[in-house]
Amino acid sequence: MLQSSWMGYGNISRRSINEALKWDPHLIVGQGTSTDPGPGYLGSDKMYPYHGVESLKRDFQLSLTTAYENGLLFIHSTGPPSGSDLQLEGSLQVIDEITKENNMKLHIAVISGEISKDYLKQKISQEEKIERLVDTPRLNKYLTLKDVDRAKRIVAQMGPEPIMKVLDQKIDGVITGRALDIGLHMAYPLKHGFDKGLVAQLGKTIECGTLCAVPPTGADNIFAWLRNDHFLVRPPNPDKKCTIMSVAGHAFYERPDITKELNPGGYLDISDAKYEQVDERTVKVSGGKWIPTEYSIKIEGVALIGYRTISIVGIRDPNLVSNIDEFLQKVKNQVKERFKDKSPLKYNLVFQTYGKNAVLGPSEFIVKPNPHELGIVINVIADNQKLAHTICAFTRGRIFFNDYPKKTTTAGNVAVLFSPGDVDLGPVYNWNIWHALKLDNPCEPFEVKIIDFPRG
Amino acid sequence: MKTLSDLAKIIRSKNAGPFMTTVDIFFDNRESYLKIRDSLTNEKISQLYNIPIKDVIGIFYLDIVMGIKVTFIKPPGMASGDQECTDIFGSNQHVPLMNFKL
Numbered sequence: 266m267l268q269s270s271w272m273g274y275g276n277i278s279r280r281s282i283n284e285a286l287k288w289d290p291h292l293i294v295g296q297g298t299s300t301d302p303g304p305g306y307l308g309s310d311k312m313y314p315y316h317g318v319e320s321l322k323r324d325f326q327l328s329l330t331t332a333y334e335n336g337l338l339f340i341h342s343t344g345p346p347s348g349s350d351l352q353l354e355g356s357l358q359v360i361d362e363i364t365k366e367n368n369m370k371l372h373i374a375v376i377s378g379e380i381s382k383d384y385l386k387q388k389i390s391q392e393e394k395i396e397r398l399v400d401t402p403r404l405n406k407y408l409t410l411k412d413v414d415r416a417k418r419i420v421a422q423m424g425p426e427p428i429m430k431v432l433d434q435k436i437d438g439v440i441t442g443r444a445l446d447i448g449l450h451m452a453y454p455l456k457h458g459f460d461k462g463l464v465a466q467l468g469k470t471i472e473c474g475t476l477c478a479v480p481p482t483g484a485d486n487i488f489a490w491l492r493n494d495h496f497l498v499r500p501p502n503p504d505k506k507c508t509i510m511s512v513a514g515h516a517f518y519e520r521p522d523i524t525k526e527l528n529p530g531g532y533l534d535i536s537d538a539k540y541e542q543v544d545e546r547t548v549k550v551s552g553g554k555w556i557p558t559e560y561s562i563k564i565e566g567v568a569l570i571g572y573r574t575i576s577i578v579g580i581r582d583p584n585l586v587s588n589i590d591e592f593l594q595k596v597k598n599q600v601k602e603r604f605k606d607k608s609p610l611k612y613n614l615v616f617q618t619y620g621k622n623a624v625l626g627p628s629e630f631i632v633k634p635n636p637h638e639l640g641i642v643i644n645v646i647a648d649n650q651k652l653a654h655t656i657c658a659f660t661r662g663r664i665f666f667n668d669y670p671k672k673t674t675t676a677g678n679v680a681v682l683f684s685p686g687d688v689d690l691g692p693v694y695n696w697n698i699w700h701a702l703k704l705d706n707p708c709e710p711f712e713v714k715i716i717d718f719p720r721g
Numbered sequence: 722m723k724t725l726s727d728l729a730k731i732i733r734s735k736n737a738g739p740f741m742t743t744v745d746i747f748f749d750n751r752e753s754y755l756k757i758r759d760s761l762t763n764e765k766i767s768q769l770y771n772i773p774i775k776d777v778i779g780i781f782y783l784d785i786v787m788g789i790k791v792t793f794i795k796p797p798g799m800a801s802g803d804q805e806c807t808d809i810f811g812s813n814q815h816v817p818l819m820n821f822k823l
Contacts, residue, residue, distance in 0.1 A: 300738065300739060300801075301736060301809075301810055302809065302810070303739070303801050303802040303806075303809040304739070304801070304802035305802060398738070399738065399740040399741060399794065400794070401740050401794055401800070402797070403740065403800050403803075404740075509785070509786070510747075510786050513783065513785055513786040513788075514745075514747060514786045514788055516783065517743075517745040517783075517788055517790050518735070518745075519735050519736065519737055519743070520737055520743070521737040521738075521741055521743055521778055521779075521792040522778075522779065522781050522790070522792070523781045523782070523783050523788070523790050524781065524783070538785075540785065567802075570804075613804055615804050615805055617807060623807055624807050624808060624813050624816075625807070625813075625814065625816060625817065626796065626799055626805065626807045627771050627772075627796040627797075627799070628769075628770045628771050628772070628796060628814065628817050630769070630771075630817055630820065644804065646804050693804075694802070695800070695802050695803055696739050696740075696800060696801070696802060699738065699739065699740065
């Protein structure tokens with residue numbers, strides 16, 4: 266299995282692919298959806314909001330032409346980063362162009378990762394308990410009809426099963442929207458009867474490309490040989506190698522627990538995993554166990570919370586730096602007083618003060634910092650853009666002119682970074698759905714289309 | 722007194738989903754690894770991050786790679802993408818643990 270790493274950063278290496286082709290892979294797998302970059306992308310109405318269309322096209326060009334010329338099956342999740350239908354369509358347009366420009370014909374199963382609101386509402390009406398995945402007051406314990414209505418879009422991490430199902434058909438490859446990364450890697454081996462624990466362990470190990478190698482730079486390809494009771498992993502790039510530390514250490518990456526992680530239909534337990542260095546660049550892995558549970562998938566949704574305007578100002582004057590807390594509190598009070606007549610329209614003003622506690626927030630442990638300069642992000646979210654802009658500009662004005670002890674700066678208090686000084690950032694979303702949906706049929710919510718590329 | 726940043730080879734943080742932060746610590750020396758492994762508690766994590774103890778999901782370790790993982794729910798209002806969130810990817814939240822002293 267050739268793992269192409271993240272599809273869309275424009276980092277996939279031609280050199281590594283050529284090297285890997287000497288090892289005769291059966292298929293090429295790569296992921297391209299993630300919630301890491303935050304809720305703004307699932308809410309976004311842009312087709313290419315993340316890395317732009319050029320890098321996405323470059324990576325697909327490499328992957329699809331490699332698959333086409335060498336007769337390899339390809340399985341990719343895409344629609345970066347959210348995997349919404351809109352962003353998936355962006356990727357399908359790219360694939361369309363590539364197949365046209367390269368005179369390729371591809372018969373592709375396209376599986377949507379978006380979940381319809383009606384489908385979820387029906388589940389809730391049937392008294393299905395859709396429970397939150399993290400015990401936080403930010404989420405309703407059980408998904409409500411209102412949560413679904415408030416959500417701009419809802420996607421789900423499909424498991425391997427919808428992909429396995431389309432592998433019954435005569436296709437050149439599979440393109441999915443939002444999907445579980447390891448599921449992409451599990452589908453083909455599961456179809457061929459390999460052990461589920463071993464296959465899930467394979468997925469966990471190679472899902473991020475050479476992050477399981479040294480040096481651990483991402484977005485380079487990795488290669489795995491799957492055998493009946495173990496797999497071997499080695500980077501095609503001759504400048505990189507896999508070590509026991511790099512491979513086993515990757516089990517830590519971006520997950521809450523090392524040895525157990527809940528996946529659709531079970532836990533992967535790697536507490537008895539074995540790692541063996543078989544040559545300088547290759548590690549042999551075995552011992553992953555699959556512990557079955559009730560089948561559920563993670564659903565993800567975002568809701569509009571308002572419209573944002575920001576302004577960035579710098580402070581170097583020591584008299585203001587040393588007075589910053591009282592100074593900003595006074596500004597907040599003035600804003601509250603000035604805009605009290607806007608009710609019931611809502612707004613919220615936050616200052617992120619770089620140089621003080623703008624990175625660790627409530628976990629900051631330096632109680633009395635001693636910075637020589639500060640950067641302040643005036644961060645306003647309001648019910649409409651006009652109000653957010655008005656409040657941000659008013660706040661910036663107060664910061665520019667307000668009085669403070671020992672003030673000498675009668676021509677302006679702070680260094681405004683940009684012109685225009687106040688930047689409208691548009692709609693803002695936050696996660697309002699992060700829940701587990703139980704399924705009797707793992708394929709049920711996912712719509713499949715078999716499409717001939719180039720599209721007519 | 723030595724701090725964790727003197728003893729560990731890698732200390733990194735990242736989101737484990739938008740509501741949790743996870744900190745990974747790797748050692749290249751067994752003695753340091755065992756010392757830290759056996760002295761980290763949920764209570765200490767709660768103090769270091771100024772979060773309720775019930776929000777510490779756990780401290781996990783894997784002897785074979787001399788690695789420790791600490792996972793906790795982000796402080797209120799700090800979920801990835803919330804207005805007061807300061808770190809969308811959670812990739813600079815390892816610092817309070819760097820200062821952990823035995």
